[in-house]
Amino acid sequence: MESLENAIEVRHLRKAFGTLKAVDGIDFELKQGEFLTVFGPNGAGKTTLIKILSGLTQPSSGTAKVAGFDVTEGQPEMRKKIGVISHSTALYADLTPLENLMFFARMHGLEHPEDKSLKVIEEVGLSPRRNNRVRTFSRGMLQRLSIARAILHDPAILFLDEPFTGLDLHATNVLKEHLQRLHDRRRTILMTTHDISCGLEMCDKVALQVQGKFAFLKNISDVDKDRFESTYFDAVRDNQFSTGIGI
Amino acid sequence: MNLYLNQIAAIVWKDFVTELKTRELLSAMFIFALLVILIFIFSINLSIVKASEVGPGILWVAFLFAGTIGLNRSFMLEKENDCLMGLMLVPADRTAIYFGKLISNLIFLSIMELFILPLFMIFFDIDLLSHLGPLLVVVFLGTLGFCVLGTLLSSLSSNLKTREIMLPILLYPLLIPIIIAAVRMTGQILDGTELSDMMKWVGLTASFDIIYIGVSIMTIDHILEE
Numbered sequence: 266m267e268s269l270e271n272a273i274e275v276r277h278l279r280k281a282f283g284t285l286k287a288v289d290g291i292d293f294e295l296k297q298g299e300f301l302t303v304f305g306p307n308g309a310g311k312t313t314l315i316k317i318l319s320g321l322t323q324p325s326s327g328t329a330k331v332a333g334f335d336v337t338e339g340q341p342e343m344r345k346k347i348g349v350i351s352h353s354t355a356l357y358a359d360l361t362p363l364e365n366l367m368f369f370a371r372m373h374g375l376e377h378p379e380d381k382s383l384k385v386i387e388e389v390g391l392s393p394r395r396n397n398r399v400r401t402f403s404r405g406m407l408q409r410l411s412i413a414r415a416i417l418h419d420p421a422i423l424f425l426d427e428p429f430t431g432l433d434l435h436a437t438n439v440l441k442e443h444l445q446r447l448h449d450r451r452r453t454i455l456m457t458t459h460d461i462s463c464g465l466e467m468c469d470k471v472a473l474q475v476q477g478k479f480a481f482l483k484n485i486s487d488v489d490k491d492r493f494e495s496t497y498f499d500a501v502r503d504n505q506f507s508t509g510i511g512i
Numbered sequence: 513m514n515l516y517l518n519q520i521a522a523i524v525w526k527d528f529v530t531e532l533k534t535r536e537l538l539s540a541m542f543i544f545a546l547l548v549i550l551i552f553i554f555s556i557n558l559s560i561v562k563a564s565e566v567g568p569g570i571l572w573v574a575f576l577f578a579g580t581i582g583l584n585r586s587f588m589l590e591k592e593n594d595c596l597m598g599l600m601l602v603p604a605d606r607t608a609i610y611f612g613k614l615i616s617n618l619i620f621l622s623i624m625e626l627f628i629l630p631l632f633m634i635f636f637d638i639d640l641l642s643h644l645g646p647l648l649v650v651v652f653l654g655t656l657g658f659c660v661l662g663t664l665l666s667s668l669s670s671n672l673k674t675r676e677i678m679l680p681i682l683l684y685p686l687l688i689p690i691i692i693a694a695v696r697m698t699g700q701i702l703d704g705t706e707l708s709d710m711m712k713w714v715g716l717t718a719s720f721d722i723i724y725i726g727v728s729i730m731t732i733d734h735i736l737e738e
């Protein structure tokens with residue numbers, strides 16, 4: 266039954282900050298197990314879209330359902346099913362990685378919080394530093410730990426906002442492999458990124474968001490990967506000329 | 513229900529582990545309260561005024577100012593790295609987050625007060641030990657009210673750039689009934705009055721504590737939303 270239902274369903278979604286339309290009428294749905302990559306220039310509203318879908322901010326109008334829950338209702342049950350990587354790490358700087366993850370594991374009501382935390386720390390390759398304060402971590406290490414926090418409770422739906430930021434080559438590969446595994450296990454994933462090859466590699470659907478709108482949304486099989494870069498620039502240019510704002 | 517209590521406990525545990533490592537919160541509050549008391553000690557002449565008359569006011573001013581530092585610091589922890597956003601993403605009821613922060617604030621303030629009381633006793637040469645029971649009840653009731661309202665308002669002002677200024681401006685006026693009652697009761701206790709002879713004040717403070725807890729439960733959902 267559940268597999269027939271849409272994991273994410275977005276209808277006429279809008280979010281305005283004053284006169285600025287950060288999200289301006291987005292419609293799409295993702296079935297369980299689908300992987301959508303959203304590309305788009307800075308300020309296109311990708312982060313805002315993810316914030317609305319994860320219930321962190323309210324849309325101005327339109328509806329969005331995630332795992333069957335209306336995102337505006339702020340149901341704890343919905344938050345059990347989602348994992349989020351965002352621009353900020355949301356980690357306690359004076360605690361160690363182990364303490365941070367154990368805290369979040371307990372907040373999620375997981376059994377064996379310590380074992381689970383140690384396991385994901387191992388997965389993201391932070392075991393040698395698990396007892397150092399997070400304050401002393403480098404950018405990439407923080408990003409690894411954010412990833413660990415997002416996957417700790419094995420959520421059915423993942424929102425990843427530029428998850429590759431700051432990662433070294435090795436960590437990038439580890440994250441790619443992990444996402445591939447999650448994809449194989451039919452987790453639904455919505456990822457934003459500026460890295461075209463990374464973004465196109467794993468997804469089922471590609472969207473290009475420009476000025477709050479999806480300039481296009483296609484199945485990956487309909488996308489010419491080699492010409493994607495020029496498609497991207499064309500779409501961005503067309504949209505910016507039509508609204509009179511150039512870079 | 514079990515999960516709810518566990519989430520509250522997890523927040524308290526997290527604040528304690530942080531404090532054990534940094535020791536910033538308790539030491540800052542303690543030093544500040546001590547300084548307030550010292551300044552008053554050297555500016556009033558205790559051979560003219562009765563210690564039990566000026567003492568309670570000074571004691572509560574010290575608790576109030578030190579407590580405000582504590583509240584600001586406690587919420588700063590949640591704002592650094594946008595940790596509050598992380599808390600908004602866990603499947604916890606917003607009231608669990610509120611009660612977790614409330615309890616850890618209450619414990620930290622109480623610890624600070626337990627260190628300040630003996631010093632207050634020495635400096636003002638007041639015998640607190642013979643009234644210890646009632647005094648602790650009064651200090652608890654006052655501190656509870658302060659933390660209930662302070663935790664709520666520090667989450668309210670957390671999104672404002674002027675948080676450090678806004679918190680006391682919002683908090684102190686609303687605390688007036690509790691603080692007046694606490695100062696009055698402390699004074700009477702030091703004069704030897706029994707707690708049972710001032711049930712009016714006790715009832716007033718307890719009522720405000722309960723009213724503010726109710727207000728917090730009702731509003732925290734909206735306050736924590738961006």
Ligand SMILES: Nc1ncnc2c1ncn2[C@@H]1O[C@H](COP(=O)(O)OP(=O)(O)OP(=O)(O)O)[C@@H](O)[C@H]1O
Nearest residue numbers: 282285286287305306307308309310311312313314
């Ligand atoms: N809280 C806010 N208040 C006012 N404007 C905002 C707020 N958050 C976002 N915006 C605006 O909304 C627009 C979209 O921002 P958003 O962060 O969603 O872009 P983005 O696509 O994630 O960009 P980037 O690629 O740089 O991360 C921007 O113009 C931004 O200035």
Ligand SMILES: [Mg+2]
Nearest residue numbers: 311312313426
């Ligand atoms: Mg962004």
